[in-house]
Amino acid sequence: MKILIVGCGNVGAALAEQLSSEGHDITVIDTRQKLVESVSVSCDALGIVGNGASFQVQSEAGVDEADLIVAVTGSDELNLLCCLIAKKSGGCNTIARVSNPVYSEEIAYIKEELGLSMIINPQLAAAREMARTLKFPFAQKVDTFAKSRVELVVYRIEENSMLCGMKLKELPAKLRCDVLIPIVERGEEVIIPDGNFQLQARDDITIVSTQLKMIEFFKKLGKQTAATRDAMIIGGGRTSIYLAKQLLQMGVKVKIIERDSERCEFLNEMLPKAMIICADATEKDVLLEEGLLETGTFVANTNFDEENIMLTLFAKSLSKAKLITRVHRVSYDDIIEKLDLGSIIYPKYITAVNIIQYVRAMKNSLGSNIETMYRLNDNRVEALEFVIKEQSPVVGVPLSELNLKKNMIIGCITHKGKTTIAKGQSVIRVGDTVILITTQTGLHDIRDVVK
Numbered sequence: 001m002k003i004l005i006v007g008c009g010n011v012g013a014a015l016a017e018q019l020s021s022e023g024h025d026i027t028v029i030d031t032r033q034k035l036v037e038s039v040s041v042s043c044d045a046l047g048i049v050g051n052g053a054s055f056q057v058q059s060e061a062g063v064d065e066a067d068l069i070v071a072v073t074g075s076d077e078l079n080l081l082c083c084l085i086a087k088k089s090g091g092c093n094t095i096a097r098v099s100n101p102v103y104s105e106e107i108a109y110i111k112e113e114l115g116l117s118m119i120i121n122p123q124l125a126a127a128r129e130m131a132r133t134l135k136f137p138f139a140q141k142v143d144t145f146a147k148s149r150v151e152l153v154v155y156r157i158e159e160n161s162m163l164c165g166m167k168l169k170e171l172p173a174k175l176r177c178d179v180l181i182p183i184v185e186r187g188e189e190v191i192i193p194d195g196n197f198q199l200q201a202r203d204d205i206t207i208v209s210t211q212l213k214m215i216e217f218f219k220k221l222g223k224q225t226a227a228t229r230d231a232m233i234i235g236g237g238r239t240s241i242y243l244a245k246q247l248l249q250m251g252v253k254v255k256i257i258e259r260d261s262e263r264c265e266f267l268n269e270m271l272p273k274a275m276i277i278c279a280d281a282t283e284k285d286v287l288l289e290e291g292l293l294e295t296g297t298f299v300a301n302t303n304f305d306e307e308n309i310m311l312t313l314f315a316k317s318l319s320k321a322k323l324i325t326r327v328h329r330v331s332y333d334d335i336i337e338k339l340d341l342g343s344i345i346y347p348k349y350i351t352a353v354n355i356i357q358y359v360r361a362m363k364n365s366l367g368s369n370i371e372t373m374y375r376l377n378d379n380r381v382e383a384l385e386f387v388i389k390e391q392s393p394v395v396g397v398p399l400s401e402l403n404l405k406k407n408m409i410i411g412c413i414t415h416k417g418k419t420t421i422a423k424g425q426s427v428i429r430v431g432d433t434v435i436l437i438t439t440q441t442g443l444h445d446i447r448d449v450v451k
Contacts, residue, residue, distance in 0.1 A: 002066045006052030006082045007073035008035035013343035014348040015041040022442050027061045050156035053081040066442050072097040076244040084114055093117040101241050118358055126347040128241035130324050133343040137322040138223050143374045145385045145435050146414045151214045159201045177217040179209040180421050182409045182437040185382055190377045192407050208411040210419050228296035234281040234311055235302035236267045243272050257281040283431055297322040305329055327331030330405045360444045385432045386446045393450045403451045
């Protein structure tokens with residue numbers, strides 16, 4: 001597919017890299033020449049320096065032949081204008097980044113009136129992922145499938161855990177829980193294990209099950225399964241506003257520490273039920289005075305990665321709080337992962353995944369659409385939710401008889417609203433929702449899973 005990307009910031013660069021790796025023809029547009037050159041070279045994409053909202057610039061980029069334009073500049077209004085011009089001149093599909101909370105109540109109206117295919121909000125998406133992780137405070141990552149019927153939880157096995165030394169085939173008998181562990185990350189290695197695989201301390205395991213069975217599983221491990229009671233958020237940006245609104249709706253007490261006095265006044269207007277503290281959170285006495293030692297959740301959410309990492313490490317040294325750290329740049333993600341910063345949120349990856357999901361659905365050819373997609377383990381694993389709309393090679397055949405490609409596992413099947421963990425005798429039917437987990441990234445439809 002031919003795809004134009006307007007904006008070469010963090011989100012645009014990540015998107016160009018991932019879409020290019022999937023074989024799409026990418027053209028990037030930005031007014032900043034250095035960024036255009038950097039992205040075009042690293043992603044083998046055509047780069048154009050200019051205003052993406054200009055008809056002339058879009059024409060030069062080939063908008064009349066494009067399948068999709070994605071506008072992800074830092075200006076919501078410019079993104080909407082880019083998409084409007086592209087829709088009128090080229091007739092292609094359009095995706096706009098709109099992140100201002102002022103527009104949050106009007107997204108559906110804007111999308112319909114401007115004829116947009118999709119609106120993305122990186123800050124809102126990051127806030128939703130942060131809120132999801134609080135469903136299981138001990139987890140590093142929590143995702144949901146099948147309209148929230150199925151949970152995918154990433155959990156690091158601790159020293160002296162009852163899971164240490166246990167083979168996967170022993171789990172049902174020893175814990176009496178219907179869960180599936182389809183991914184294990186051990187050091188630098190990502191494994192899709194078989195029943196004889198033996199778990200070890202510090203393994204990062206991905207667990208798939210329904211919400212109730214997931215809660216039962218962690219209770220047997222002696223883990224707290226109640227949501228956090230309060231949260232301390234450092235930084236009063238847009239992501240913090242979206243996160244605070246979600247937490248307040250969950251009944252969580254929210255405290256935001258922001259150093260800018262004018263921003264604090266704005267936060268007071270936007271979040272009247274939250275406690276806003278005007279102070280510099282990099283001063284450790286401020287954190288201690290505001291209750292760091294007692295807080296249930298600590299969210300480092302400033303605009304500076306170094307500050308977020310430092311704040312989280314300080315909180316970790318003194319508190320037992322659930323830790324969430326937002327990181328914008330991923331150049332040193334291998335080092336960051338080793339610092340044990342709790343749940344690490346990469347907003348630009350979240351946004352890119354949402355768009356890639358849409359692009360793959362556009363390419364779908366068999367009638368089995370990708371409903372949901374998550375990238376795990378540093379993008380080395382994908383968890384995909386397919387809706388089976390037509391007959392296909394996987395329909396009506398017991399899973400034990402399917403000739404699946406290597407490093408793939410079907411995790412759950414939802415049939416007529418009932419979700420079950422997939423077993424050898426399970427059968428996929430038309431209308432079912434299927435969750436597939438694989439290290440073979442780039443799948444577009446369900447037929448890709450069969451040899």
